[in-house]
Amino acid sequence: MECPFCKIVKKEANAHIVCETENLIALLDIDPINEGHILVIPKVHKASIDNISVCVLTEIMKLLQKIVTALKEIYNIDGYSIMQNGGEFCDFGHAHFHVFPSYKNDGFGWKYPEGSFECSAQIAERLRNKI
Numbered sequence: 001m002e003c004p005f006c007k008i009v010k011k012e013a014n015a016h017i018v019c020e021t022e023n024l025i026a027l028l029d030i031d032p033i034n035e036g037h038i039l040v041i042p043k044v045h046k047a048s049i050d051n052i053s054v055c056v057l058t059e060i061m062k063l064l065q066k067i068v069t070a071l072k073e074i075y076n077i078d079g080y081s082i083m084q085n086g087g088e089f090c091d092f093g094h095a096h097f098h099v100f101p102s103y104k105n106d107g108f109g110w111k112y113p114e115g116s117f118e119c120s121a122q123i124a125e126r127l128r129n130k131i
């Protein structure tokens with residue numbers, strides 16, 4: 001199966017596009033968590049952000065900022081969320097950033113695993129040495 005995002009990039013599939021530049025496209029998610037749920041995708045087919053140029057990632061972040069501003073102006077939002085799943089967890093193997101309005105009591109949330117603060121200190125140190 002050809003990547004549906006690449007088909008949208010090549011204009012071989014329809015999408016509700018809200019912004020397009022040389023390097024990226026932003027479109028409405030077909031299965032939104034809340035109205036205004038947008039996907040920002042680089043035009044290059046890569047599953048992981050460490051394989052995407054810093055220039056394109058910077059452009060994506062700037063667009064995410066504009067989208068957040070627009071969501072605040074259009075909807076009476078309590079907040080917003082931005083997510084990107086990479087590698088094996090990236091649908092279609094084509095990186096895409098979710099950005100969507102969030103509201104108190106909309107059911108979208110985060111589950112925190114049990115863990116000790118000491119354990120977190122070791123995790124932080126290990127990551128600090130690699131970043």
Ligand SMILES: [Zn+2]
Pocket residue numbers: 003004005006007044045046092093094
């Ligand atoms: Zn693709």
